[in-house]
Amino acid sequence: xxxxxxxxxxSFSSSLPSLPGLPRLSSTKHRPLIMAAMSDDPVRxxxxxxxxxxxxxxxxxxxGGCINRASRYDTDAxxxxxxxxxxxxxxxxxxxxxxxGAMFNTGSIRVxxxxxxxxxxxxxxxxxxxxxxxGLSRGNQSDLGRKLAEMHKTGKxxxxxxxxxxxxxxxxxxxxxxxxxxxxxxxxxRLGYQLQLARDRxxxxxxxxxxxxxxxxxxxxxxxxxxxxxxxxxxLWSGNISSDxxxxxxxxxxxxxxxxNEAEFGMSWCAGFGGSFxxxxxxxxxxxxxxxxxxxxxxxxxxxxHYNLFGSGYRSSAMSIIDDYLRMLKA
Numbered sequence: 001x002x003x004x005x006x007x008x009x010x011s012f013s014s015s016l017p018s019l020p021g022l023p024r025l026s027s028t029k030h031r032p033l034i035m036a037a038m039s040d041d042p043v044r045x046x047x048x049x050x051x052x053x054x055x056x057x058x059x060x061x062x063x064g065g066c067i068n069r070a071s072r073y074d075t076d077a078x079x080x081x082x083x084x085x086x087x088x089x090x091x092x093x094x095x096x097x098x099x100x101g102a103m104f105n106t107g108s109i110r111v112x113x114x115x116x117x118x119x120x121x122x123x124x125x126x127x128x129x130x131x132x133x134x135g136l137s138r139g140n141q142s143d144l145g146r147k148l149a150e151m152h153k154t155g156k157x158x159x160x161x162x163x164x165x166x167x168x169x170x171x172x173x174x175x176x177x178x179x180x181x182x183x184x185x186x187x188x189x190r191l192g193y194q195l196q197l198a199r200d201r202x203x204x205x206x207x208x209x210x211x212x213x214x215x216x217x218x219x220x221x222x223x224x225x226x227x228x229x230x231x232x233x234x235x236l237w238s239g240n241i242s243s244d245x246x247x248x249x250x251x252x253x254x255x256x257x258x259x260x261n262e263a264e265f266g267m268s269w270c271a272g273f274g275g276s277f278x279x280x281x282x283x284x285x286x287x288x289x290x291x292x293x294x295x296x297x298x299x300x301x302x303x304x305x306h307y308n309l310f311g312s313g314y315r316s317s318a319m320s321i322i323d324d325y326l327r328m329l330k331a
Contacts, residue, residue: 040121046128047075051077054077055075056074060074070083080130081112081130084124084126086120089124090119095168096253096254098163098165108151110249114127114128115129134243139242141273141276141277141280142280152231153284154231156231160185161179161180168255170309174234183218183222186260192211198304201308210323220329221290222294228261230264232256232263233254238272263298303317303318304318
């Protein structure tokens with residue numbers, strides 16, 4: 001849900017590959033100064049050791065994020081993208097990094113490669129990842145649809161629906177406890193969690209009670225549907241979609257979990273997916289019966305989350321979806 005560019009995966013013991021032709025320190029005469037400067041800056045320390053750099057040329061802020069601070073570190077070993085948060089511990093970035101790593105490992109769509117996550121000595125946390133130089137557009141819609149479908153087709157879990165850790169959707173906790181039942185998982189850990197949050201935060205018993213009626217009644221929407229636990233980006237809106245300099249699609253800032261592939265389109269109301277996106281996607285992952293009837297159900301999760309994050313401006317959209325489904329299902 002942040003717009004600040006490039007993300008990464010956690011590889012606590014990994015390092016950047018060596019780049020040919022770049023100078024390395026051949027003596028130790030400057031090391032005491034370097035080590036003193038690095039001792040209280042874990043980002044600088046990693047870049048100048050495991051990151052294979054000998055010099056940080058410049059650090060530039062990158063705007064757009066509403067939750068984290070983002071910076072570009074230019075070095076003699078290339079550029080790195082660094083996000084920091086002064087108030088939240090490493091768990092948020094660990095979840096992001098695990099998601100990026102899972103997507104990266106499918107070899108399907110480009111995501112920033114993650115390198116390191118850790119705590120800041122003054123409190124908070126950081127994540128270091130590959131810096132991707134973006135192109136001027138979001139890339140080809142057809143390519144995006146096809147490569148996203150390839151990620152869904154390749155990234156599967158034998159553990160069922162959920163993820164290795166809980167993570168966040170924006171700044172809202174996202175519970176990823178494993179389940180073998182998608183309808184139960186989505187009802188409890190997605191819609192149910194957001195409905196409870198709305199009641200706790202705003203005292204909104206109306207949306208809570210109606211929403212729970214929908215959760216209890218939504219089973220028929222999945223009749224004759226084969227649901228596999230596919231790796232989802234989880235927060236796929238326009239701010240998290242870009243392209244590299246070659247025009248290849250890049251997706252960023254995930255809220256990953258394994259779920260029904262159709263849930264990936266829950267942010268389509270602000271993603272700008274066109275006809276060529278969907279036609280290419282469904283060539284790889286065929287459309288299943290009732291797809292059109294389920295689309296709003298998956299949008300509901302994100303409307304509820306926006307309501308809980310940003311206030312009552314999103315309540316009417318969530319309430320309208322709930323009421324429409326209750327009429328459709330006669331619940």
